Amino acid sequence: MIFLGKFCRNLSGLAGLAMLLALLLAVLLTPILSAHDPYQLDFAAALQPPSGTHWFGTDNFGRDIFTRVIAGAVFDLRLALICVFGPAAIGVVIGLVAGYFGGVVDSVLMRLTDIAWAFPFYVLVLAIVGVLGPSETNLYIAFFLVNWIGYARIVRGETLVAAQLEYVEAARVLRYGSPRILFRHIMPNTITPALVYSMSDVVLTVQAIAALSFFGLGVQPPAPEWGLLIVESIDYMREAPWMTLFPGLALAWVGIGFSLVGEGLSSALKPEG
Amino acid sequence: MLRSILQRLIMLIPVLIGITLLGFLLLQVVPGDPVERAMGTRASAEEMAAMRHQWGLDQPIWQQYLLFLRDCVTGSFGTSLFHKLPVSTLVLERLPFTLGIVVYSTLLALVVALPFAILAALKRGGAIDLAIRQLFVFVIALPPFWLSFVLILWLSLSLGLFPTGGIGEGLLQNMHRLFLPSLVVGLSTAALIQQSLRATLIETMSADYVDTARAKGLSRVQVFTRHILRNSLISTISIVGVRIGWIIGSTVVVEKIFSVPGLGSLLIDAIVSRDFPVIRGLTVIFAMLVVVVNLLTDIAYSIADPRASLD
Numbered sequence: 001m002i003f004l005g006k007f008c009r010n011l012s013g014l015a016g017l018a019m020l021l022a023l024l025l026a027v028l029l030t031p032i033l034s035a036h037d038p039y040q041l042d043f044a045a046a047l048q049p050p051s052g053t054h055w056f057g058t059d060n061f062g063r064d065i066f067t068r069v070i071a072g073a074v075f076d077l078r079l080a081l082i083c084v085f086g087p088a089a090i091g092v093v094i095g096l097v098a099g100y101f102g103g104v105v106d107s108v109l110m111r112l113t114d115i116a117w118a119f120p121f122y123v124l125v126l127a128i129v130g131v132l133g134p135s136e137t138n139l140y141i142a143f144f145l146v147n148w149i150g151y152a153r154i155v156r157g158e159t160l161v162a163a164q165l166e167y168v169e170a171a172r173v174l175r176y177g178s179p180r181i182l183f184r185h186i187m188p189n190t191i192t193p194a195l196v197y198s199m200s201d202v203v204l205t206v207q208a209i210a211a212l213s214f215f216g217l218g219v220q221p222p223a224p225e226w227g228l229l230i231v232e233s234i235d236y237m238r239e240a241p242w243m244t245l246f247p248g249l250a251l252a253w254v255g256i257g258f259s260l261v262g263e264g265l266s267s268a269l270k271p272e273g
Numbered sequence: 274m275l276r277s278i279l280q281r282l283i284m285l286i287p288v289l290i291g292i293t294l295l296g297f298l299l300l301q302v303v304p305g306d307p308v309e310r311a312m313g314t315r316a317s318a319e320e321m322a323a324m325r326h327q328w329g330l331d332q333p334i335w336q337q338y339l340l341f342l343r344d345c346v347t348g349s350f351g352t353s354l355f356h357k358l359p360v361s362t363l364v365l366e367r368l369p370f371t372l373g374i375v376v377y378s379t380l381l382a383l384v385v386a387l388p389f390a391i392l393a394a395l396k397r398g399g400a401i402d403l404a405i406r407q408l409f410v411f412v413i414a415l416p417p418f419w420l421s422f423v424l425i426l427w428l429s430l431s432l433g434l435f436p437t438g439g440i441g442e443g444l445l446q447n448m449h450r451l452f453l454p455s456l457v458v459g460l461s462t463a464a465l466i467q468q469s470l471r472a473t474l475i476e477t478m479s480a481d482y483v484d485t486a487r488a489k490g491l492s493r494v495q496v497f498t499r500h501i502l503r504n505s506l507i508s509t510i511s512i513v514g515v516r517i518g519w520i521i522g523s524t525v526v527v528e529k530i531f532s533v534p535g536l537g538s539l540l541i542d543a544i545v546s547r548d549f550p551v552i553r554g555l556t557v558i559f560a561m562l563v564v565v566v567n568l569l570t571d572i573a574y575s576i577a578d579p580r581a582s583l584d
Contacts, residue, residue, distance in 0.1 A: 013278060115288055115291035118519070118560040120563060122523060123556055130543075131303050133304070209415055210419075211416070230422070234422065244426070245423075252411075
């Protein structure tokens with residue numbers, strides 16, 4: 001509760017939260033308020049600039065860009081959240097186990113993360129998807145193989161410190177089992193830096209998902225994925241710049257929203273000051 | 274000094290072996306037969322059998338790994354299925370452009386970040402500090418590949434200031450041609466440098482030796498440039514070093530968009546044409562590049578700041 005109060009006093013965090021909630025609201029209301037279908041082709045209305053009927057204009061097939069961008073929000077955020085928090089959960093468990101048990105387990109797990117850490121994020125994701133072939137499932141596989149690494153490193157460091165503290169010692173004296181100590185005592189006290197990190201991770205992941213579409217390696221058309229919307233717009237960039245502009249701004253909107261929430265979290269979680 | 278560098282080099286060996294192992298595993302997950310997937314109908318059954326043999330796919334898995342390890346140690350990193358050349362030959366042709374973007378973008382990042390960091394540190398806690406902070410939040414949120422297209426549309430096609438892509442001859446021409454791709458990569462680095470430099474500047478301003486420098490009568494500008502800025506910049510080296518993997522990774526995206534024939538373009542082309550040995554060799558080389566650059570920045574940092582040890 002103290003945390004919630006602190007977060008609410010942080011303007012950045014509140015602004016970010018408001019941005020994300022506004023997007024959520026738009027996602028929920030668009031099917032009710034908009035007369036357009038994100039997949040509906042209408043060649044008579046192709047390449048129209050933004051107007052009262054088509055708020056963000058139309059694309060080369062006459063599809064309404066506003067509803068496509070909003071449908072893209074569902075698509076991209078679902079992908080990004082699964083691709084961040086799924087692997088994050090795995091990374092947190094690895095970090096907890098490595099940091100708490102130490103010894104051989106720790107050495108092996110940490111050497112593994114050291115090695116995985118050396119591969120540049122984009123290179124590894126591209127290579128995995130490239131080898132497996134482009135599909136949504138393979139996109140998940142690639143991100144699950146890559147995105148856990150940061151969390152394992154962060155949580156392990158925190159756990160090493162926490163394992164020495166008195167409350168853990170007390171839990172051991174009470175003869176609580178290791179799983180109970182790990183998940184009920186240590187985890188709540190070590191998870192916060194990982195949570196802050198996950199906010200910037202969402203931003204990077206949503207951008208990477210869009211970039212994969214750009215290379216033809218991610219989500220396949222005609223899905224209203226933001227990266228795909230941008231790719232499809234490139235040939236019409238001069239005559240219909242709105243096709244490129246709005247999906248990019250949507251990506252930026254999500255990016256700014258999560259970054260600001262991340263800032264709010266990190267300042268709310270900082271011990272005093 | 275030399276001793277600790279040597280120690281670090283020895284510690285590097287298991288990491289490098291691990292990298293080759295992970296790169297090797299990458300190709301083991303190819304669904305089905307990699308040669309068939311790569312060649313499709315482009316090769317006859319005999320040709321494919323020959324390739325399988327040449328590639329060592331008819332041998333047990335541990336021997337396949339040893340073959341790959343041999344390729345890495347001898348420096349070829351495998352042979353391209355289509356170019357029929359060692360991966361290392363393909364890499365050496367393209368490496369200068371990728372390294373060029375890495376260095377150029379880092380310099381641009383420094384140029385962009387430095388004034389903002391100094392301004393934010395001097396006006397800390399104020400409206401300007403906050404505005405600069407938000408500006409960089411905004412900059413990071415812009416998706417790099419989208420930003421690339423917007424810059425092309427605006428600066429290249431509309432204003433004609435820069436070419437839309439490709440490379441030129443000589444340093445000056447390439448500095449002009451590689452400006453936009455380097456800027457896109459550099460902006461996210463700039464955000465990082467600005468943040469960390471602001472924090473170290475503020476910390477350094479209250480250090481004892483700064484008071485000493487003031488007390489001995491140096492002017493405020495002298496104190497700032499000779500003592501505060503110099504010492505704060507040193508810590509920036511290590512920040513850039515930590516992020517080098519990210520910087521190298523982002524070159525992949527911009528190289529393809531701006532048609533720069535670097536390592537990133539090579540990777541994408543290899544993925545599109547299913548040139549699996551190139552994908553594997555290149556991924557391993559990318560990781561080794563990161564490890565080596567990391568080591569170099571650590572060494573540079575320990576030379577610049579004797580308090581930091583390599584151990």
